[in-house]
Amino acid sequence: xxxxxxxxxxxxxxxxxxxxxxxxxxxxxxxxxxxxxxxxxxxxxxxxxxxxxxxxxxxxxxxxxxxxxxxxxxxxxxxxxxxxxxxxxxxxxxxxxxxxxxxxxxxxxxxxxxxxxxxxxxxxxxxxxxxxxxxxxxxxxxxxxxxxxxxxxxxxxxxxxxxxxxxxxxxxxxxxxxxxxxxxxxxxxxxxxxxxxxxxxxxxxxxxxxxxxxxxxxxxxxxxxxxxxxxxxxxxxxxxxxxxxxxxxxxxxxxxxxxxxxxxxxxxxxxxxxxxxxxxxxxxxxxxxxxxxxxx
Amino acid sequence: xxxxxxxxxxxxxxxxxxxxxxxxxxxxxxxxxxxxxxxxxxxxxxxxxxxxxxxxxxxxxxxxxxxxxxxxxxxxxxxxxxxxxxxxxxxxxxxxxxxxxxxxxxxxxxxxxxxxxxxxxxxxxxxxxxxxxxxxxxxxxxxxxxxxxxxxxxxxxxxxxxxxxxxxxxxxxxxxxxxxxxxxxxxxxxxxxxxxxxxxxxxxxxxxxxxxxxxxxxxxxxxxxxxxxxxxxxxxxxxxxxxxxxxxxxxxxxxxxxxxxxxxxxxxxxxxxxxxxxxxxxxxxxxxxxxxxxxxxxxxxxxxxxxxxxxxxxxxxxxxxxxxxxxxxxxxxxxxxxxxxxxxxxxxxxxxxxxxxxxxxxxxxxxxxxxxxxxxxxxxxxxxxxxxxxxxxxxxxxxxxxxxxxxxxxxxxxxxxxxxxxxxxxxxxxxxxxxxxxxxxxxxxxxxxxxxxxxxxxxxxxxxxxxxxxxxxxxxxxxxxxxxxxxxxxxxxxxxxxxxxxxxxxxxxxxxxxxxxxxxxxxxxxxxxxxxxxxxxxxxxxxxxxxxxxxxxxxxxxxxxxxxxxxxxxxxxxxxxxxxxxxxxxxxxxxxxxxxxxxxxxxxxxxxxxxxxxxxxxxxxxxxxxxxxxxxxxxxxxxxxxxxxxxxxxxxxxxxxxxxxxxxxxxxxxxxxxxxxxxxxxxxxxxxxx
Numbered sequence: 001x002x003x004x005x006x007x008x009x010x011x012x013x014x015x016x017x018x019x020x021x022x023x024x025x026x027x028x029x030x031x032x033x034x035x036x037x038x039x040x041x042x043x044x045x046x047x048x049x050x051x052x053x054x055x056x057x058x059x060x061x062x063x064x065x066x067x068x069x070x071x072x073x074x075x076x077x078x079x080x081x082x083x084x085x086x087x088x089x090x091x092x093x094x095x096x097x098x099x100x101x102x103x104x105x106x107x108x109x110x111x112x113x114x115x116x117x118x119x120x121x122x123x124x125x126x127x128x129x130x131x132x133x134x135x136x137x138x139x140x141x142x143x144x145x146x147x148x149x150x151x152x153x154x155x156x157x158x159x160x161x162x163x164x165x166x167x168x169x170x171x172x173x174x175x176x177x178x179x180x181x182x183x184x185x186x187x188x189x190x191x192x193x194x195x196x197x198x199x200x201x202x203x204x205x206x207x208x209x210x211x212x213x214x215x216x217x218x219x220x221x222x223x224x225x226x227x228x229x230x231x232x233x234x235x236x237x238x239x240x241x242x243x244x245x246x247x248x249x250x251x252x253x254x255x256x257x258x259x260x261x262x263x264x265x266x267x268x269x270x271x272x273x274x275x276x277x278x279x280x281x282x283x284x285x286x287x288x289x290x291x292x293x294x295x296x
Numbered sequence: 297x298x299x300x301x302x303x304x305x306x307x308x309x310x311x312x313x314x315x316x317x318x319x320x321x322x323x324x325x326x327x328x329x330x331x332x333x334x335x336x337x338x339x340x341x342x343x344x345x346x347x348x349x350x351x352x353x354x355x356x357x358x359x360x361x362x363x364x365x366x367x368x369x370x371x372x373x374x375x376x377x378x379x380x381x382x383x384x385x386x387x388x389x390x391x392x393x394x395x396x397x398x399x400x401x402x403x404x405x406x407x408x409x410x411x412x413x414x415x416x417x418x419x420x421x422x423x424x425x426x427x428x429x430x431x432x433x434x435x436x437x438x439x440x441x442x443x444x445x446x447x448x449x450x451x452x453x454x455x456x457x458x459x460x461x462x463x464x465x466x467x468x469x470x471x472x473x474x475x476x477x478x479x480x481x482x483x484x485x486x487x488x489x490x491x492x493x494x495x496x497x498x499x500x501x502x503x504x505x506x507x508x509x510x511x512x513x514x515x516x517x518x519x520x521x522x523x524x525x526x527x528x529x530x531x532x533x534x535x536x537x538x539x540x541x542x543x544x545x546x547x548x549x550x551x552x553x554x555x556x557x558x559x560x561x562x563x564x565x566x567x568x569x570x571x572x573x574x575x576x577x578x579x580x581x582x583x584x585x586x587x588x589x590x591x592x593x594x595x596x597x598x599x600x601x602x603x604x605x606x607x608x609x610x611x612x613x614x615x616x617x618x619x620x621x622x623x624x625x626x627x628x629x630x631x632x633x634x635x636x637x638x639x640x641x642x643x644x645x646x647x648x649x650x651x652x653x654x655x656x657x658x659x660x661x662x663x664x665x666x667x668x669x670x671x672x673x674x675x676x677x678x679x680x681x682x683x684x685x686x687x688x689x690x691x692x693x694x695x696x697x698x699x700x701x702x703x704x705x706x707x708x709x710x711x712x713x714x715x716x717x718x719x720x721x722x723x724x725x726x727x728x729x730x731x732x733x734x735x736x737x738x739x740x741x742x743x744x745x746x747x748x749x750x751x752x753x754x755x756x757x758x759x760x761x762x763x764x765x766x767x768x769x770x771x772x773x774x775x776x777x778x779x780x781x782x783x784x785x786x787x788x789x790x791x792x793x794x795x796x797x798x799x800x801x802x803x804x805x806x807x808x809x810x811x812x813x814x815x816x817x818x819x820x821x822x823x824x825x826x827x828x829x830x831x832x833x834x835x836x837x838x839x840x841x842x843x844x845x846x847x848x849x850x851x852x853x854x855x856x857x858x859x860x861x862x863x864x865x866x867x868x869x870x871x872x873x874x875x876x877x878x879x880x881x882x883x884x885x886x887x888x889x890x891x892x893x894x895x896x897x898x899x900x901x902x903x904x905x906x907x908x909x910x911x912x913x914x915x916x917x918x919x920x921x922x923x924x925x926x927x928x929x930x931x932x933x934x935x936x937x938x939x940x941x942x943x944x945x946x947x948x949x950x951x952x953x954x955x956x957x958x959x960x961x962x963x964x965x966x967x968x969x970x971x972x973x974x975x976x977x978x979x980x981x982x983x984x985x986x
Contacts, residue, residue: 083447133616167614172617256646
């Protein structure tokens with residue numbers, strides 16, 4: 001099964017489970033969790049179900065397109081459901097079956113893995129799912145987002161698309177994976193991988209990046225003061241990406257690192273709190289609608 | 297009496313393997329504790345556990361509680377009985393309330409007042425009617441990490457999926473976090489299905505039919521015998537790491553061991569890396585030849601049967617290959633690194649914002665190591681090795697291998713150091729300086745290794761204390777407690793008697809020279825001594841020393857740690873002997889009265905009025921001379937208790953608090969001098985004698 005069909009299959013599967021199918025969010029980010037469709041929507045009492053593919057940038061993992069296992073940018077298929085349904089593990093395993101992975105022919109395990117994203121004030125408990133020893137999915141029950149306790153709890157399922165594909169297609173090199181008929185990952189991402197790696201490690205303008213971080217941070221605070229959660233959050237994402245670029249370049253010492261992460265976290269917490277308050281002012285409309293529907 | 301079997305099974309989403317053993321132990325204890333408390337008799341108790349279930353099966357549980365008696369307290373006698381000797385209204389009301397009559401009243405004294413009492417007969421209730429209470433056994437389980445899920449408020453280890461609660465054939469009705477009890481259990485996630493349990497006793501067998509080996513010990517044995525079979529068939533040796541075996545046992549419900557291979561070329565990577573990669577990351581068992589060489593093979597345990605086992609093996613090989621090709625790349629890169637270049641890079645790594653870089657830290661560690669080498673009197677060669685090792689002890693932190701496998705710090709340092717031309721002694725000291733790495737690890741053996749181990753740990757602790765980062769409660773992010781214990785254990789291991797206070801002082805002056813201290817030096821020093829005292833107290837507790845003896849030996853300065861540990865052991869050893877009590881009482885009397893001495897002056901024998909004073913004084917001079925010469929704890933103890941008769945005589949014949957000021961002060965001076973001697977052993981008046 002090529003990657004395109006894998007994505008179509010997962011979209012179909014989760015759409016049948018009532019998930020809103022969305023497109024990737026258009027600001028650079030390191031993980032699908034950072035999309036506002038996950039980060040913000042996991043906050044508060046309103047129900048939420050969504051699935052989307054998120055291209056995720058990890059500058060430090062760039063290897064000029066030469067390493068068979070590492071990428072500057074990989075793809076995650078992200079599912080968020082709030083509150084977490086009772087049969088979520090079964091729904092997940094059904095999605096693997098839809099991808100042609102018969103659990104009876106493999107060894108599938110749920111191995112403890114607790115997830116934390118300190119720069120967003122997030123923490124959760126759950127597993128990494130192993131397929132014959134390979135980690136193919138992160139499965140997390142959010143306990144805290146933006147420093148706020150999650151009530152109810154969202155479940156997040158993150159498939160590593162390339163990992164899963166390398167198993168399904170039995171390829172040793174990620175660049176040999178077939179995206180769709182006649183097109184490999186190399187065809188599509190080979191050149192960008194090389195160029196982004198060169199940019200990240202060699203040619204980026206560090207002074208500019210430091211300035212951008214400060215500018216973005218200031219703007220995020222300014223928009224927060226206006227009560228504009230979404231624009232502010234976009235700037236937090238930009239801060240985070242710029243920070244990752246600087247970090248990959250080795251421009252940030254271990255201690256400074258803690259400082260930058262704390263700055264991102266403070267912003268994220270403020271945004272989380274304001275988002276909650278704004279939804280509360282609106283009377284949590286999605287929750288209200290659901291309760292009305294149940295009432296009728 | 298009629299009996300039935302009782303089954304409680306909690307079905308869960310996969311629990312973390314490391315918490316399962318403790319969880320099932322708790323559930324078993326809570327169950328028997330509850331039955332005992334309720335006076336319900338029972339027979340055998342069996343515990344079952346797997347990643348998805350915790351179950352207790354209790355045989356022969358009585359259908360009825362035992363009958364019992366309970367005393368109820370009523371009004372005081374003077375209220376219960378009227379002045380003319382009749383039962384009062386209050387007495388009648390009390391007995392009526394208890395369902396009894398005034399005839400049943402008897403009196404019992406409580407705190408000197410007599411109260412009316414009745415003895416109530418409590419008829420045992422039907423066990424079944426009480427059993428819904430076992431819900432509380434589930435909800436009161438303690439886990440190191442809890443979570444919530446869905447809309448539920450309960451915090452538990454993982455979401456609860458089903459509960460089987462059977463008393464004979466009857467389902468015990470209750471619900472936890474929205475899950476109702478029933479008689480349906482679930483089998484293996486893929487190979488099994490739901491199955492109805494008609495009776496508790498069929499539990500283990502029913503699950504086996506659904507591909508679940510519910511008894512953890514049976515699972516472990518099954519894995520072991522499968523591993524043995526693989527060993528025999530292939531002529532291999534599979535070393536069994538007990539922790540790994542336990543973890544694997546708790547990762548599967550139906551174990552099937554299988555093996556795979558990796559490319560021989562990866563054997564160029566150091567064995568430690570290969571083993572860490574296999575064990576820690578993949579939970580594989582490494583495989584060795586009969587002659588002890590690591591083979592390019594691994595064994596893993598699948599949660600399932602033999603179906604398509606070659607697919608599973610191939611998948612696992614692919615994963616391991618990816619990991620090892622990364623490791624091989626790191627290894628080749630690291631080979632190019634020169635130690636001097638690595639050390640330069642340490643200058644860019646901030647150890648802690650307020651403490652400085654790793655090169656600043658190692659510079660201090662090196663100075664401290666040289667000072668400690670001097671104080672401990674290790675030979676010149678070892679001192680040289682310690683100096684070099686202290687200088688380069690952190691170089692491997694900038695290698696790619698340690699970046700990828702942080703648990704190999706020091707271990708890679710030793711490997712790489714040898715490759716890069718360092719002496720064996722220096723290389724080994726680099727490895728040893730992290731020891732003890734955990735509570736079960738041994739301490740550094742070589743002199744150089746021990747010196748650097750103590751220096752590095754001490755510098756860490758002192759630096760953090762200097763900036764006000766002090767462990768409290770569960771907060772000890774830099775594991776300072778473990779490092780303090782490590783220092784003490786290393787000193788004991790080497791039998792180095794250099795006073796701990798002086799080591800703390802040396803380190804503190806280096807740290808404050810570096811301008812790190814944010815607080816007053818004296819305050820830091822005080823906090824450090826207090827902190828080390830607590831850690832040593834903890835170590836003594838672990839060795840089974842009684843609390844009062846611990847308080848006694850920690851009553852003064854810490855001094856020599858091996859000496860202190862020995863003193864505690866000596867006192868502990870003698871504490872049940874005849875005469876111990878009397879000896880301690882005599883010595884304590886000295887300590888107690890010496891506390892009244894305001895200043896300690898010289899003793900003037902010319903002021904003695906009584907021969908017993910001269911005798912005790914002479915005995916004291918002897919004892920002090922022996923103690924000065926640095927005797928073993930056992931001899932010090934002996935010397936002190938031999939003073940007992942002379943002390944007793946002295947007290948019998950002299951009044952310390954004499955009217956004459958000169959005589960009084962002179963006597964106090966003698967007491968104070970002896971008490972200094974006693975304190976070299978312990979603050980013996982802390983010891984509780986019976």
